[in-house]
Amino acid sequence: MSPSPELQPLYKQVYELLIARLIEGYWKPSQILPSEMLLAKEIGVSQGTVRKALNQMVAEKMLQRQQGKGTFVAEHTQESDLFRFFRLREPNGEMLIPDTLVLGSTRRKASGYETEKLNLKANELVVELTRVRSIHNKPAIIEKVIQPLSVFPDIDKNTDLPNALYILYQEKYGITIMSVSDEVRAVEISKDYAQHLDLPEGSPVLMIERSSVNIDGRIVEFSTAYCSSENLVYSVHLT
Amino acid sequence: MSPSPELQPLYKQVYELLIARLIEGYWKPSQILPSEMLLAKEIGVSQGTVRKALNQMVAEKMLQRQQGKGTFVAEHTQESDLFRFFRLREPNGEMLIPDTLVLGSTRRKASGYETEKLNLKANELVVELTRVRSIHNKPAIIEKVIQPLSVFPDIDKNTDLPNALYILYQEKYGITIMSVSDEVRAVEISKDYAQHLDLPEGSPVLMIERSSVNIDGRIVEFSTAYCSSENLVYSVHLT
DNA sequence: CAGTGGTCTAGACCACCTT
């Protein structure tokens, strides 16, 4: 017997094909896609089948559609989208966009923990970026971001990092963060970090470990944030 | 000019109609719905329109469909679903179902904060239920649940509360929790709670405030949990 | 075997946007 082929619904094959084109950069963010009819003819399926694939991609936020205009590759450099994954709120529910100050950036070998979290090869180099984020001109969050150089070549050579790193990831490296996984703990803040956040040593703070996932499913960034919950709350809605 | 009627797509009207039937209990959890064809004939639309409404409800976890069997009202008393909103994990990512011990239950007027969170009328009565949840036979979580008596009549008269309260909500009160909103803070644990959790006073713990939402959109329960993050982590995946 | 949901197609009309 010959090996059985993978049987997939047509719309799913179309879905995979379109995703592949997004990953390879065939269509770029904010670019308009061909119409349903054109795609259907090119691929060789009916318009309804293309529509089902497109709608699923819209549901997963890869595409955006506008009646009368067309279908666009999702632009994740707009404020509303950039802060889709920013879960820290003031106790009243308001979200303020923090100012950011870079404390330092070093290049080194990944630790065992980072190698595991980021699915790296042994001895890969990473950049460790440390930043302090302030709200109302008060330092509120200190965060350490680990960026593999294999994913972001020479990322530590950039001057003027944007407030939201995802802008840089998308515009310079073609990497679009589609989902994140957070692990939240309560810990006592270390002496060093306490100074940066203007808190007493040993104060309880939220420690938020985040893995960020690219459109192709790879974990491309890992960060650890410490955040006083005097003025900030980690807030999520689960459905 | 006469007031303009609300124009809604057909499938959305069908969607609303079906939800209304779920809310009024016309179809009950685990019950099978009529086939697409029967629903279409009864409502007076085409089968495709019914399908679009049904698929949206499946996406929102109100219904479940099985090829060859039929469409069912979601059964949220199965373990997999019951713990859909249980976000506490061991540091290795494993989830263990905790044992539960009731510490006490009192009936009193809602505080101003609770009245606001639960959208209650002034001076409504609530039940305050306090429980300790243990993992590996070690107390790990202490939680206070606020249940309005207007939503859950005589809920404090129940003996043998189930481990997962949502079973009780659904089976005795017809209330199905469809979504929750969490606010997570880091705080120092109080002396009283420290004893219950076998922790030093002032240890950093996660404080998780949760509002639980019924299928009709009302907030029907509010809880506050304190949890040592020595052995537990609040873990979410955001897409 | 009959009945169900899953997939796919084709054609129609509408509302919206651009030119």
Place this chain on the structure above:
DNA sequence: AGGTGGTCTAGACCACTGC
């Protein structure tokens, strides 16, 4: 006016389930 996506219908075939 012409093109786009949004909605709706109708009909067909398939895979799965239960009798």
